[in-house]
Amino acid sequence: MSDFTRNRQKSREEIFKKIVLESLPRKLFFILTTICNINCVMCWQEKGHLLPYRAFDTLRMLFPYLDMVEWQGGEVLLVDYFKDIFTEISRYPQVTQRIHTNGMALDRDWIELIVSTGSQVNLSVDALEKSTYENIRKGASFDLLIKNLQMIAARSKDRGKKTHVSVNTVIMKRNYRTFESLPQFCKEYGISEVRFDFLKSKPEAGEGFLSCPSEEKGIPVSYAFFKEEDVVVHGNAAEKAYLKEQIAVLEERFRELGIDFECTFRSLLADTILKKEEKTLRKPCVEPDLLKCYSPWERLFIDFYGDVRPDCMCTLPVGNILNDEIGAIWNSTGMQEYRRRILEGRFSGWCTDVCVEGVVERCKFDSA
Ligand code: SF4
Ligand code: SF4
Numbered sequence: 001m002s003d004f005t006r007n008r009q010k011s012r013e014e015i016f017k018k019i020v021l022e023s024l025p026r027k028l029f030f031i032l033t034t035i036c037n038i039n040c041v042m043c044w045q046e047k048g049h050l051l052p053y054r055a056f057d058t059l060r061m062l063f064p065y066l067d068m069v070e071w072q073g074g075e076v077l078l079v080d081y082f083k084d085i086f087t088e089i090s091r092y093p094q095v096t097q098r099i100h101t102n103g104m105a106l107d108r109d110w111i112e113l114i115v116s117t118g119s120q121v122n123l124s125v126d127a128l129e130k131s132t133y134e135n136i137r138k139g140a141s142f143d144l145l146i147k148n149l150q151m152i153a154a155r156s157k158d159r160g161k162k163t164h165v166s167v168n169t170v171i172m173k174r175n176y177r178t179f180e181s182l183p184q185f186c187k188e189y190g191i192s193e194v195r196f197d198f199l200k201s202k203p204e205a206g207e208g209f210l211s212c213p214s215e216e217k218g219i220p221v222s223y224a225f226f227k228e229e230d231v232v233v234h235g236n237a238a239e240k241a242y243l244k245e246q247i248a249v250l251e252e253r254f255r256e257l258g259i260d261f262e263c264t265f266r267s268l269l270a271d272t273i274l275k276k277e278e279k280t281l282r283k284p285c286v287e288p289d290l291l292k293c294y295s296p297w298e299r300l301f302i303d304f305y306g307d308v309r310p311d312c313m314c315t316l317p318v319g320n321i322l323n324d325e326i327g328a329i330w331n332s333t334g335m336q337e338y339r340r341r342i343l344e345g346r347f348s349g350w351c352t353d354v355c356v357e358g359v360v361e362r363c364k365f366d367s368a
Helices: 003-014 055-065 082-090 108-116 130-136 142-159 182-189 223-229 237-257 266-270 276-281 326-330 333-344
Strands: 027-031 068-072 096-101 120-124 165-171 191-198 260-263 299-302 307-309
Touching (some): 055 326, 182 191, 237 260, 237 266
Parallel strands (some): 120 165
């Protein structure tokens, strides 16, 4: 039995049973950088951060045990060492790698590498009309996006294997009425998964990893833009009604075409705006015994500071990959506490509100 299979078996035995694990993590998610080649209107990332390459000195020992690695930025394709580390991991045939990208730095070589290694691409596509797309994604080219989608489809066809391409879309006032033809667009370019997300302002304390505690890690954000453009929480009744109806129509069409569709803000559309005080009184829509989050047993999320958490939704870091050994992080007191609280249903005040309230992708609670 291979080390990979043995670890996967052990991991499955330990999930929801043990606090200190013998098995090693099976999934890694990186935010490698905040460097980017475009300037989206809704972006509040402070640009210029990069995870040093030496982070992989300690992470490398995990490669034989992994089944999934996801890479995100900023724009991850701009990281000078990224192709080397991606190629190194692709030598482990059991690992699937997924690149989250705006698609502007994709070129023939990258597409060849992605297709030939059976890797996945998640593209940010915030509109299907050139003018709206380029108005939101300042500096990006809709024509280049289409050219790259065509190249992925053509190279996949040549190689006789489908490449998993997914699309991520941030819904806001300037684009929410433009997605009627999205199912057809996906069919044309071989896109098999679509995720609708909502506009988010700078996270506050208790809302995930970007709400870093120290001032120097603070991220500037235009609240004026957020309030003006957000249609999900701040939209009026007519806008919300349109959105709800459109999502139902799209969902049906995606289902007919065999395309996975996820919308992260359904429950927000049903709600009135909640003030901070009301939020704390609100009954979680996920019952404690149903908040079965696998992340602390399977995953590590590593950001550009080297801070490590079970998932990007988790507020408190459990170690830093630039300072701590991976084994010590994996069974650190913080990791143990995440596991313990999930097991005991005491996640409130520890786990992020959006997880507890169920405004989160269901895939976070599915083990692969
Ligand atoms: S692609 Fe857009 S949202 Fe993402 S980091 Fe770059 S500017 Fe920000
Ligand atoms: S439920 Fe808790 S442990 Fe799981 S992703 Fe959310 S915050 Fe992290």
